[in-house]
Amino acid sequence: MESTLTETVTELNFVGKVGSLQMANGRGWRYPEIFRRMAVERFKCCENIEWLAKELGVPRQTLYRWHDELERSQDGEEPPTEKSRESRLRREINDLKRLVAEKKLEVDFFKGALQRIKARRRESSGSGELASTTTSVT
Numbered sequence: 001m002e003s004t005l006t007e008t009v010t011e012l013n014f015v016g017k018v019g020s021l022q023m024a025n026g027r028g029w030r031y032p033e034i035f036r037r038m039a040v041e042r043f044k045c046c047e048n049i050e051w052l053a054k055e056l057g058v059p060r061q062t063l064y065r066w067h068d069e070l071e072r073s074q075d076g077e078e079p080p081t082e083k084s085r086e087s088r089l090r091r092e093i094n095d096l097k098r099l100v101a102e103k104k105l106e107v108d109f110f111k112g113a114l115q116r117i118k119a120r121r122r123e124s125s126g127s128g129e130l131a132s133t134t135t136s137v138t
Helices: 005-018 033-045 049-056 060-075 085-125
Strands: 022-024 028-030
Touching: 033 049, 033 060, 049 060
Parallel strands: none
Antiparallel strands: 022 028
C-alpha cells in the first residue's frame, strides 16, 4: 500500500473537503490516517519540525509520536500497551533512577558536612603551640 507524496496530498485535499478532523470518543480530535501518513512523510525529510508542526496545525510531540508509531508498525512491532510488562519495567527503572539521584545528593551533602566537621575538629584540637622536641647531638 505504498503511495507517493503527490498521491497522498491529492487524497488529503479530498479528505480536507469532507472534513479532516473527527471527534474521538469525546476525548479530543483524531486525524485521518492519510493525514498522519502525509505528515510523517514530510517529517522524515523536514529540517525544522517545529515549523512543520505549525504549518500542519499539529503539536510537535504528536508528529514525533506518529513517526514512532509508523516506524513500529513497519517493523512489525505492536505499540506497547500501558499495562504491558515493558511499560511497567520502564516506569520502575525511572523511579529507581530518581531514587539513586536523590541518594547521591544526600551522600554528597553528608560528605561535605563531614569534611567541615573534621576541619573544625582539627582547628580546635591544636593548642596553637609548637611541639617541644629535644635536638639530638651526634
